[in-house]
Amino acid sequence: MHVTEAGDPAPSAARKRPKDRKAQLALAAAELFCERGYHGVSLDEIATAVGISGPAIYRHFPNKYAMLVHATRQMSETVLAATEGPAELETLLGVLSRLSVEGRRVAGLYQWEWRYLEEDHRDEFRADVVTLVHRLAVPLMGVRPELTDLDAAALVRAALSVFGSLGTHRAVIAKGRAEAALHRIARAVLRDEPPTPLPPAPDDQGDEPALRVGARREILLAEAVRLFHRYGYHAVGVEEIGRAAGINASSVYRYFPGKADILAAAFYRASERVAEVTATALQGARDDEDALRRMADSYVDLTFERSALVSVYLAENNNLPSTDRHELRKVQRLHVEEWVRLLVRLRPEVPAAEARVLVHAALNLVTDLSRWVRFDRRTGMDRHLVRLALTVLKS
Missing domain, CATH: 1.10.357.10 (Tetracycline Repressor, domain 2)
Structure with missing residues (x-):
């Protein structure tokens, strides 16, 4: 007698577990993370997406975080494998355009969801991005020898933002048209004058100034935005918001019913x-x-x-x-x-x-x-x- 992944007895004709189940799970997880946010997805939902039970996931991954790490690595490895070796700039742009269209549903890993990686995995992801930037910057400087290393890197970063943009929306467009448009846009960006390279933004760059005068509600909202930006919504509690605004947590509820309402007010x-x-x-x-x-x-x-x-x-x-x-x-x-x-x-x-x-x-x-x-x-x-x-x- 055979046993299904859910652990239930099944007829001997039951379908065997696919050899690529781990990859299937990672892809389903990546798509759900990008659609609903890492914290908004459960293991059971990921399992359902590939047709297995929640407990069966543990044959492949110890927890949800391991799935995020695997999915992020898988995305990086796919891009780096496709761009490996000497290639003309136009060829690389074509490859990245195709990958952007094919991976539209997981592009949010590059845009936002990587924030939930722990520091060592975050460093790994950043190193992969640096490698990709270098792979495009070298042929770009071959075409535009007047560019400095920093100039070329700045333009490549801008082009990568173009490729990543397809995953930030769900506007309907034919795949061929989307691929051609991304290729054309990235080419135009790389031909432009580079933005002035500046040192990386410090961790607190862009924090809204903490308001110390005016309505308490405005102070709470400003501090919440600052904390959500720096640490992410799920890492911040009402207690931290109240403390940053100089009041206790119970007083926060005089102004907002809950943390989600603070987020909505910010939106x-x-x-x-x-x-x-x-x-x-x-x-x-x-x-x-x-x-x-x-x-x-x-x-x-x-x-x-x-x-x-x-x-x-x-x-x-x-x-x-x-x-x-x-x-x-x-x-x-x-x-x-x-x-x-x-x-x-x-x-x-x-x-x-x-x-x-x-x-x-x-x-x-x-x-x-x-x-x-x-x-x-x-x-x-x-x-x-x-x-x-x-x-x-x-x-």
């Missing part, structure tokens, strides 16, 4: 700020070209001046209460559509589906770069990023 605040800067940018624009430039300019300013708020807005969506999540996603889509409508008017030859890919790529490039460089107007970094965003939109 609504971010949505309001995005709406404000978009409206301001569009008011008084001379024409569509000027409106697009002003929108890019305002988005760069918002991202760096309120980078903690923007990062929480982008990374913690899955932790919102269901009603707020659906409402805020609708608001996000409406904001993107403002860009899309403007871009299609300027470039009527670009289908709306492709315009959405361009818009998401431009927005993601700005927010991505804001996480690894310091923003200093004296260096012209703001101008560099506005130009790169416009390069993406016009590619």
Whole structure:
């Protein structure tokens, strides 16, 4: 008599366990982590996705964290294996475009979910990214010998943000069109003037200034955003938020029913700020070209001046209460559509589906770069990023 993975007796004709079950589990876990967030997924849900029982997972992984490590490594190994060996820049861009489309559902590992890795695994992931950057920077400098190592690395980072952007949204587009668009956008970015290289952002870069005057609710919200940004939503408790705001945990509940409501308030605040800067940018624009430039300019300013708020807005969506999540996603889509409508008017030859890919790529490039460089107007970094965003939109 045979036994199924669930441990139940089964007929002798029962299907044998696939040899690639571990890879199947890792892929299912990665897709669920990216869809709902690492903390929002249970082992039972991962097991169900591949048709086995929860306990059967332990034949392959000791816990959920091991699945995150394996999935992240699998993603890195796939990309590094596909880009190994000498290759022309165009060939590498084609490979990465294809991988981005094929791995769209797990791209969130690169964007956000890797934050939940422990420090040694995080260092491993960062080392893989550095290797990939080097593999593209070498042929790029061959094509553009005027670039320094730092210039080339900055442009490659921007191009990788373009490739990663496809996983930040679910806009429908044919695979072939998506692949061609990503290839074209990345090529345009690499041909652009490099953003001024700056030292990596310190750990507290982008923290909202702690408010010590004004309404207690505003102080709590500012401190919560700062803590969510630095440690992630699930690593922060109401006690820590209250302590940072100078009150005890029980007093926090006078202002917010719970931690999820604080997060929702932060999201609504971010949505309001995005709406404000978009409206301001569009008011008084001379024409569509000027409106697009002003929108890019305002988005760069918002991202760096309120980078903690923007990062929480982008990374913690899955932790919102269901009603707020659906409402805020609708608001996000409406904001993107403002860009899309403007871009299609300027470039009527670009289908709306492709315009959405361009818009998401431009927005993601700005927010991505804001996480690894310091923003200093004296260096012209703001101008560099506005130009790169416009390069993406016009590619």
